[in-house]
Amino acid sequence: MKIKTIIALAGLLGSALFSTAFVQKPNPSKTLENAAEKESFLEFLSQFQKVELPFSIGLNDLEGYQAYRDTKAKPAAKSKHTTPLKATRFIPGSEHYKFSRMGPPEMVAVARFYPSCQTVAVVYSSKQPFGDDLYLNYQMLVYDLKGNLLTKAQDKKGRDGAFTLAYSGVENSMTCTIDAAGKISQSTYKNQWKKDVANHGYDGNKLVDFKLEKTTDFKLDEKGNIGEAKHATIASRATP
Numbered sequence: 001m002k003i004k005t006i007i008a009l010a011g012l013l014g015s016a017l018f019s020t021a022f023v024q025k026p027n028p029s030k031t032l033e034n035a036a037e038k039e040s041f042l043e044f045l046s047q048f049q050k051v052e053l054p055f056s057i058g059l060n061d062l063e064g065y066q067a068y069r070d071t072k073a074k075p076a077a078k079s080k081h082t083t084p085l086k087a088t089r090f091i092p093g094s095e096h097y098k099f100s101r102m103g104p105p106e107m108v109a110v111a112r113f114y115p116s117c118q119t120v121a122v123v124y125s126s127k128q129p130f131g132d133d134l135y136l137n138y139q140m141l142v143y144d145l146k147g148n149l150l151t152k153a154q155d156k157k158g159r160d161g162a163f164t165l166a167y168s169g170v171e172n173s174m175t176c177t178i179d180a181a182g183k184i185s186q187s188t189y190k191n192q193w194k195k196d197v198a199n200h201g202y203d204g205n206k207l208v209d210f211k212l213e214k215t216t217d218f219k220l221d222e223k224g225n226i227g228e229a230k231h232a233t234i235a236s237r238a239t240p
Contacts, residue, residue, distance in 0.1 A: 041147030044090045047083050048112035048122050053180040055113060055123075057138050059189075059210060062168035062175075083109040085124055090147060092161050105129070110138065115182055116222040119144060123165060134202070138166040138176075142224035150224025163226055170202055173210060182220035183229070188213050 085107040087094045094107070110123040121142045127135055139162035142151045151161050165176045165184070173189045192209035193202065217229040 039088055039090075041090065041143070044088055044147070045112055045120065045122070047085065047109040048124075049109070051111045051113050053113055054177055055111060056175070056177040057123075057166040058175050059173060062136055062166070062173060085109055090143070090149075091124070091141065092149065113178075115142065115220050115224070118222065119150060119224050121220070121224075134168055134170055136168045137164060139163065140165050142220070142226075144224070151226065170197060172213075178220070182222075184218040184220055184226070186216045186218070188216070 085091070085094075091107070105126040106129050107124050107126045110125055112120060112122050114120050119142055121140055123138060123140050126137050126139060140151070141149060141162050143149055149161060151163055164174075165178075166174050166186070169191075171191055173191060174186055175189075176184060176186045178184050189210035190213050191207060192211055194206040194208050197205065218226055219229045220226050
């Protein structure tokens with residue numbers, strides 16, 4: 001009897017191990033998407049501070065530059081916008097960033113405004129967690145009041161349907177202003193370094209000026225569409 005009992009128990013144990021081998025493991029990507037799906041549009045919007053137009057992002061808002069404007073520079077200034085954005089279905093592609101090799105970018109809620117009584121726009125900043133503070137992007141998305149994404153047009157630096165409003169980098173910078181009529185004016189600058197970046201790099205270098213290369217105007221209409229209005233090339237300088 002003991003031998004038969006042992007054999008029976010061994011059979012049951014083997015069956016249990018065999019069955020668990022085929023149990024589908026939880027998909028972390030699916031779990032994240034399910035969590036993002038539960039977020040309401042109002043919850044998403046509540047993370048952004050409401051602002052009135054005109055709204056601007058200037059050279060002083062590109063905080064990564066602060067460490068390079070003074071020879072006795074302290075670490076780069078922190079942004080006044082501190083609300084981090086997690087993966088959400090309202091920012092296309094953000095649910096998948098977590099599983100990329102580079103990891104998710106650090107996204108921060110910047111502002112919310114209403115281009116018309118039927119639309120709402122949000123602005124957020126993003127940068128890579130392991131990148132340099134010099135690289136910072138400001139993106140804009142436009143929705144109807146139910147949370148449906150309306151943004152279609154994008155410039156050459158736009159990603160996942162987001163429209164790039166402003167950015168900072170080693171070679172160039174871009175600032176913007178949005179007025180109450182939906183006009184988006186962007187200014188692109190050539191960064192002027194004390195020492196040639198190609199030969200000396202920017203670590204220990206000093207950013208002394210910004211040379212205005214061009215201005216570009218876009219129009220944000222009442223339906224959430226963004227189209228280029230006009231383009232002009234200007235040679236000038238700007239003071240940080």
